[in-house]
Amino acid sequence: MxxxxxxxxxxxxxxxxxxxxxxxxxxxxxxxxxxxxxxxxxxxxxxxxxxxxxxxxxxxxxxxxxxxxxxxxxxxxVGSNIANIGLVLGISALIKPLQISDRVLRQHVPVMVFAAILLVALGANGRIGRLEGVLFLLALAGFTAGILYAVSEESPPMVDEPDAESGxxxxxxxxxxxxxxxxxxxxx
Known part of the structure; x- marks a missing residue:
């Protein structure tokens, strides 16, 4: 054994x-x-x-x-976020250069930077408690709601393939x- x-x-x-x-x-x-x-x-x-x-x-x-x-x-x-940016983005770009839209740079990257700053600010006292957890969840909910709204405003509905299962x-x-x-x- x-x-x-x-x-x-x-x-x-x-x-x-x-x-x-x-x-x-x-x-x-x-x-x-x-x-x-x-x-x-x-x-x-x-x-x-x-x-x-x-x-x-x-x-x-x-x-x-x-x-x-x-x-x-x-x-x-923290390690996962660093790996996602460094490893995943790095390898993806090595395989095929990535085109980054202005929208991503204007909207999504600042939110990512804001999340990192929020982590540093809320963790400055050496503790992230329930209140900070609620603040993180509220920030996530706001970001997600904004994304869903933007997607619903500009994405055309999906066209189902004739053979695709429904439901x-x-x-x-x-x-x-x-x-x-x-x-x-x-x-x-």
């Missing part, structure tokens, strides 16, 4: 695989579910897919903060639930 470091490495690898698999299931199920109930493609991308791809960090940081230390939770959040299916719900369960298991 494995013990110590080999077991820890095996558990780490299993957790990484479970987080990846859970995120894939969640994104697939949530995207299909949202499209099945008639949401526009742009709305699905901005909300469902964006939030679903954040789920691994949410589970790892929450369980890390509860079981290990709050430093693990905060480190996961949400039990399979889509099962993918979402399976993805969430796998994320919980992987984050432990």
């Amino acid at each position: 494995l013990s110590g470091t080999p077991l820890d490495l095996l558990l780490l690898a299993g957790g990484i695989v479970a987080l990846y698999g859970g995120a894939e299931l969640l994104v697939a199920g949530a995207g299909r579910l949202a499209m099945g109930i008639g949401l526009r493609a742009a709305t699905v991308g901005v909300t469902v897919i964006a939030f679903a791809t954040t789920a691994p960090e949410l589970f790892v940081s929450t369980i890390g903060a509860l079981n290990v230390s709050s430093d693990v939770g905060l480190g996961t959040i 949400a299916s039990v399979r889509d719900v099962a993918l979402v639930v399976g993805g969430l369960v796998t994320l919980v298991v992987g984050s432990r």
Whole structure:
């Protein structure tokens, strides 16, 4: 039987695989579910897919903060943002140069900078408590509402393909639930 470091490495690898698999299931199920109930493609991308791809960090940081230390939770959040900007954006640009619209630079990048400044300002006293959590959630809700409004004003409705299934299916719900369960298991 494995013990110590080999077991820890095996558990780490299993957790990484479970987080990846859970995120894939969640994104697939949530995207299909949202499209099945008639949401526009742009709305699905901005909300469902964006939030679903954040789920691994949410589970790892929450369980890390509860079981290990709050430093693990905060480190996961900050590290994930740095990796998303540096690693994901960097590799994507190496593969194919990215065209950045003026709208992204004018609207989304300032919000990202504002979120970083908000983290520094609210955490300056060495603690992020419930009040700060509520402020972060309110800022997120405001940003999301603004995005959804902008998307609804300019995106044409999706045109369904003749052979496409309509409506949400039990399979889509099962993918979402399976993805969430796998994320919980992987984050432990």
